Amino acid sequence: MTSTDTAVTARLAAFAVETDPATWPDTVRREALRSFFNAMGCALGGARHAMVDIADKTLGAFAGPGQATLFGRARKSDILHATLINGLASSIYSFDDTHEVAVVHPSGPIAAAALALAEHRPVSGADLLAGFTLGVEMTCRLCLGTTVPPADGSFAWSGTGITVGLGAAIAAGRMLRLDTERMRVAMGLALSQASGFRAMHGTATVALMPAHAGQMGLRAALMAEQGFTAGLSALEGHYGFLSVFCNNPDLDALAGDLGQRWEIPRNTYKPYPCGIVIHPILDACLKLRADHRPDPDRIVSVAIQASPGAMKLCNNRNPKDEMQAHVSLHHWTALAFIRGTARIQDMDTETAVKDPALMAFQDKVNASLNPALAADQTVVEIEMADGAKHTCRIEHGIGSRLNPMSDTDLERKFAGLAEPIVGPARATELIQRCWAIASAPDAGELARAAA
């Protein structure tokens, strides 16, 4: 680590405190709004998931006064509990956003923290969006600077878990108008609680990690505002964040060209509720099914050339429950060929995960590593009982940056998530409120409409 003297913490803090959103490119504003919109839809869609219910029931007994809305519920709670529960809801279906290179999922926990804070300490929608944008941007930069080559952080860390707390602290700190020194304290507090590793994949804790980080990021900003102290150089300081999470941090990726280079335009949104690295595989399988209409019983084998990420995270045959199904490429491949669908309902433990036909089909699915493939690429070949073979290569899966979801796609996704929770009329209202957040005089109104 040669970065001790480069003061990246101070530079990031000063930028977050001082930058004027009026100077930001339209592409930044546009993608920030789409990120926020998608996060809000995901949070609504996950609001009544069984694991979110457990978390709210368990921790609601210790929660404070009704300051902030719990999405899709009839109660309010204190803003830290609301951040945890709404953040958990946004991540619980693995349906959130993904920075195309850092493969981090930044928006859900940051949006949850920003909206909860906005109900307690009112700000305009523009100010909320400014904080949210900076939080997402800094999260993506931190993940790029620590986990993506040439940086060499351990793949075992949860990239989102260890970086999104910083983003939530910066979002909240900006909304609280912290000065640069207190912003550095907020960053230090949040980074000192950075945590999460991938052994939790396939359980509800994988969704708790980002939610927890968002909650702790908000707490960090609030404590910094009141004068709690922390190290001011948490990133590059001796025995600091970069020294423990990364051997070779990429400081340019982390802190270079602030205000010139922006990462948020490289954010992407998932069309399918599963691990992002499964997406091109689903595209390929659904296309093979549409093109050739193969009888699933007559498919002998499905040979998948998988990207390194897909092999590391999702090469999991026969998941036992919904949380494991999120990260099983075998499950989704079977679904694609047998049901032709890839929806939230398609990972329900009772009706999908334990379906004997789906389980049996997974035995025909084999993934092998093709290290040349990017995360949005795959090649899938099926062989039929008569010896016929069909192949589909996906260059850029749907939802990747070079094949992005349109605003209309995002609206359809939002409606599908929100309608079961708040009904069609309220879902339509929320869609309109989200798109219009930049001109809302009081950002908290959006949160209150999500009850």
Next chain:
Amino acid sequence: MTSTDTAVTARLAAFAVETDPATWPDTVRREALRSFFNAMGCALGGARHAMVDIADKTLGAFAGPGQATLFGRARKSDILHATLINGLASSIYSFDDTHEVAVVHPSGPIAAAALALAEHRPVSGADLLAGFTLGVEMTCRLCLGTTVPPADGSFAWSGTGITVGLGAAIAAGRMLRLDTERMRVAMGLALSQASGFRAMHGTATVALMPAHAGQMGLRAALMAEQGFTAGLSALEGHYGFLSVFCNNPDLDALAGDLGQRWEIPRNTYKPYPCGIVIHPILDACLKLRADHRPDPDRIVSVAIQASPGAMKLCNNRNPKDEMQAHVSLHHWTALAFIRGTARIQDMDTETAVKDPALMAFQDKVNASLNPALAADQTVVEIEMADGAKHTCRIEHGIGSRLNPMSDTDLERKFAGLAEPIVGPARATELIQRCWAIASAPDAGELARAAA
């Protein structure tokens, strides 16, 4: 990492769930009680520290119903907030306990979590002590197994920060009578939130890290009880705790000889409110002062041979405030020669840290590494203006395991901490209640007496 198949998480969980305290050696029971006693005194002594006030004032606005006592305060709060605040109080003066080899400070956050839980879900004092003992034992084992050679975890991690959450989860899980599987979930939840690095040294965040871990450990046990899911092999699992915090875990130290070898008898207690590695230096300086009565103005130099830990953590000249003074061997050396004292008051920012005489004296103090010295050893040589030299070698500092504080010493320490907060009569009552906790029908009574 060759530990993937050794199931240490399951073994630790099964032991924590099944072990019968009646089978434990008397040395374990005795040291557990002394550890608990010392932690309670530290929590009382720190209860009204300015940084604890800030944390309580800031986060109390989001806290829940009055389920648990905030030590030294007139209010109660929910048990998670109480765990954070009481745990922070126990650590804020760096006056807590230390496992002699792992150099972890386990008891404060675990006692805070156990006592808060005991007020909400009543248990006997014996059951509280059983949970506390297991939590401390597992924290020490985890720190031994990951940060002490031959294990090679990074020194940059806060050993307490990354391990004491596991202990709090196990303590609370035992008190909640979790079964083995749910105990494993609690461990997974807590470990997935393990965090903290030493760039925070010299700030209040260094005390927040263990308090936060204790709070998250309690939360983990409560969520596990209600059916939240987590990976069941958080320690040894692929991409698990051991893989990210350590390259060469010592699995025998971590999980060997459960029920036969115990670590808690190697716990020690500080006579001075500062970094443990400064203690032998203070012993040496105070002894040189007592033996030779040197005029501080005529001391030309103080040459300190320091252990590796003292050099890495406390070689900090002219601290700027109280939190930095905790970890400045120069500050305490100056105090010893000029004032002959080493008390909490001696790191007050205004009256001690900014004292010109103390600041000037520190220029004469030089520490150099002697890698052969253990953490409880030092050699200090002073040179006088007339050329005379005096040397003192400390083999085992006061409070180390081979030169331990007696029960009477601990009582005197407790009284000195508690009396300014709750008055002499209540301090005496609390001392008696702490020593008698093993036979208390309702452990929560002790916490309520600490209001």
